Amino acid sequence: MIERGWVRTVRGDVELSTLRSGKSIALVHEHLSCDLSLGFGPEYVLTDLGLVTSEVEIAARHGVRLVVDVGNSGHLREPAFLRDVADASGVAVVASTGHYREGFFPPGVEAKGVDELAEEMVAEIETVIAGTDVPAGAIAEIGFTGEAATPLEAKVFLAAARAQAESGAPLLTHTAQGVGWAEQIDLLVKGGADLGRVVIGHMDCLDDNSAHVGVIESGAWLGFDRVNSLRYQSDDVRVARLLDLLEAGLEDRIVISTDTAMVTRLTAHGGAGYAAPVTELVPRLESAGVPAESIDKLLYENAWRFLAGE
Ligand SMILES: [Zn+2]
Known part of the structure; x- marks a missing residue:
């Protein structure tokens, strides 16, 4: 089991509080690391170690202290x-x-049962x-x-x-631009997951407050996890929907990330890169009059609380 308040990094277990100092961000x-070029096109490749490292270093200068890479074998991500x-x-x-989704599953998924697939994930x-x-x-x-599984x-x-449920690890989903979220939640509940440890992903692509x-x-x-991914949604719509949620007092359960998977979104290619929440979202929230306390929750607190299991 991963202990509450801790995170299992590629270098082993770390107490989350030790990663935070000042305005610190967890994405x-x-x-x-990914190579989705076969599915999506040649720009969906993050395989250049020097390039990715330098982009992460730029993000670190904006306060990023922890990054969850949500890729798996379906994304051809390389753990090393x-x-x-x-x-x-x-x-x-x-x-x-x-496992990612139909079309990206490794050959074994079809033959294996729920138990075996779960055991493999727990073992990893x-x-x-x-x-x-x-x-x-x-x-x-x-x-x-x-829309449906x-x-x-x-x-x-x-x-x-x-x-x-068995590992205590955080679980993050991918939706097709926000649709199908209710069925995802139903399946996760049926399977025994703690929804307090779950992010339903890409919901910022759906312009639908309800x-x-x-x-x-x-x-x-x-998950408002595609900040500055402009092919799916404008950041102005993201901010408008965030304002609705803030007005309803729901700012404590939103996590912000960028879902960068294309080289063209990196700063080296003119994109906003992994620091987009700071450089693109915060100025818009400030111009919209969002108080600093709410911005702090969205940017610097919620993701840490999610990872800590709070
Ligand atoms: Zn996704």
């Missing part, structure tokens, strides 16, 4: 690469176990990711391709939920 839904980035940048990195958390010497510390990103996706969700409120009312965390 809970990122990619530092994650550890190299952590070692070179000094930023804590958490690797993930689990309790020991190391298969074929590596790096432990996983999160179950992510577990997704649907469309395919039978295989439903099986993986049940397994991921069981693995969450869906956002629905996620939070379920007890899960709301």
Whole structure:
């Protein structure tokens, strides 16, 4: 079990409080290592160690102290690469176990049952990711391709939920631009997950306050995890929906991240990079009159509380 208040990084267990000093940021839904070029195009490749390290160092200068890489075998993420980035940048990195979504599942998923899939995930958390010497510390990103789960996706969700309950690890999902969130929650509850340890991902792509409120009312965390991913949503709409949530007093259950997986979003290619929450979101929140106390929760407190299991 991962202890409450601790995180299992690629370098072992760390007490979260030791990573925080001043305005510190934990990004809970990122990619530092991936190769999704076959599925999405040649820009979906993060394989250059020097480049990714330098981008993480830039983010660190904006306060980023911890990054959860939500990629798994479906993203072709390399655990050793994650550890190299952590070692070179000094930023804590958490690797993930689990399976992405239909079309990105490894061949074995079809034949295995829920129990076996769950056991494999737990083993990668309790020991190391298969074929590596790096432990996983999160179950992510577990997704649907469309609005409803395919039978295989439903099986993986049940397994991921069981693995969450057994390991105490945080679990982060992928939705198709926010749709299907209610079924994801139903499956996770059915599988025995603690929704207080779950982020329903990519909800900021959905311009729908009632869906956002629905996620939070379920007890899960709301992922506004594609900040500055402008192909899905403008940051102005993100801010408008955040303002609704703040007005309803729901700011304590929202986590902010960028889901950067394309080289073109890195600062080296003119993008905002991993520091986008600070450089792109905060100025918009400030111009909208959001009080500093609320900005602090969104940027510098909530993700730490989520990871700590609070
Ligand atoms: Zn995703």
